[in-house]
Amino acid sequence: KNEVEQSPQNLTAQEGEFITINCSYSVGISALHWLQQHPGGGIVSLFMLSSGKKKHGRLIATINIQEKHSSLHITASHPRDSAVYICAVTDNFGNEKLTFGTGTRLTIIP
Amino acid sequence: SQTIHQWPATLVQPVGSPLSLECTVEGTSNPNLYWYRQAAGRGLQLLFYSVGIGQISSEVPQNLSASRPQDRQFILSSKKLLLSDSGFYLCAWAGTDTQYFGPGTRLTVL
Numbered sequence: 001k002n003e004v005e006q007s008p009q010n011l012t013a014q015e016g017e018f019i020t021i022n023c024s025y026s027v028g029i030s031a032l033h034w035l036q037q038h039p040g041g042g043i044v045s046l047f048m049l050s051s052g053k054k055k056h057g058r059l060i061a062t063i064n065i066q067e068k069h070s071s072l073h074i075t076a077s078h079p080r081d082s083a084v085y086i087c088a089v090t091d092n093f094g095n096e097k098l099t100f101g102t103g104t105r106l107t108i109i110p
Numbered sequence: 111s112q113t114i115h116q117w118p119a120t121l122v123q124p125v126g127s128p129l130s131l132e133c134t135v136e137g138t139s140n141p142n143l144y145w146y147r148q149a150a151g152r153g154l155q156l157l158f159y160s161v162g163i164g165q166i167s168s169e170v171p172q173n174l175s176a177s178r179p180q181d182r183q184f185i186l187s188s189k190k191l192l193l194s195d196s197g198f199y200l201c202a203w204a205g206t207d208t209q210y211f212g213p214g215t216r217l218t219v220l
Contacts, residue, residue, distance in 0.1 A: 033209065041148075041198050041216065045208040086154065095161065096142050096204035097169075100154040 002027045006087050006101035014109055019074040021104045023087030026068065033098065034061050034072050035086040043086070046072070079108045112137035116201050116212035123219055129174075129188040131215050133201030136182065141203040143184040145176055149197040160184060191219045 003026040013019055023032070034046040047054050047061040049070075054061050058077075063070040074081055087101040113136040123129060135141055145157040156169045158176035166176050173192050177185045184201055196219045201212040 035211075041214045043200060043211040043214075045210070048208045088154075095159060095167075096209070097144070097156055097159055098146075098154075098202075098209060099156070102153040 002029065002089055002091060002099045004087055004089055004099055004101040006085075006104050008104060009102065010105045010107075012107045012109065013077055015078060017077050017108075019077050019081070019106065019108075021072045021085050021087075021106070023070045023072070023101055024068055025087075025089050025099075028065075028068075028092055029089040030092050031090045032063055032070050033088045033090070034070075035088060037084040037086060037103070039083075046085075074106075077108045079110050082106055082108050112203075112205065112210055114201060114203060114210055114212040116199075116215055118215060119213065120216045121218070123191050123217065125193055125219055126190045129186070129191050129195070129217070131186040131199055131201075131217075133184040133186075133212055134182055135184075135203050138182070138203065138205070140181060141205075143178065144202045144204070144209075145184065145186050146200045146202060147197045148200070149194075154200070158186070193219050195219050 005024050007022050031048050031050045033048050035043050037043045049063050058075045060073040084103045084105050086103045088098040090096050115134045142161050144159045146154045147157050148154045160166050160178040174188050199215045202209045
């Protein structure tokens, strides 16, 4: 079973700062997901990636398959980015089941 | 476009009562469907997944069961709720490039 670890668990930053959240996993995967969960509980998928790098607006996700590590970056952070960011992986067995990290609670102070 | 519905949004039930949570998906056919739970202060955990009608796989031993009576319908049930069943329940389906999550049901067992 894959073990997914995220760091930091909590992160508080000033508006405008560059944010990095890290994720590592223990076993080979078919894909890694970055999810965003807002206080109401709803979850939105930000990225799914299996190699390289993806960018969407101020968000950038990278993955290093050899090192089993991914990072989520937020540039020019804003209070509306405050949320829990969750890393999740799907294994290589084709059933698309997700194994989740425990999440990183991000708070951006104006 | 793809849409995923869950109901009810919130539910308060006494210990020992039955449970039925429903999830329906629109805009796709033969999706892989998933039930996840997020207990208070904990990460997301996969409970059940289904790759087709009548096909259910359970990930953890528990007080819950799942059924898939139709292609785009996924139901989570319990005959007798326990206090430990409290949590936030999310239904999801696997698209080609991401997983789509429903709005969730917040269940409180008293």
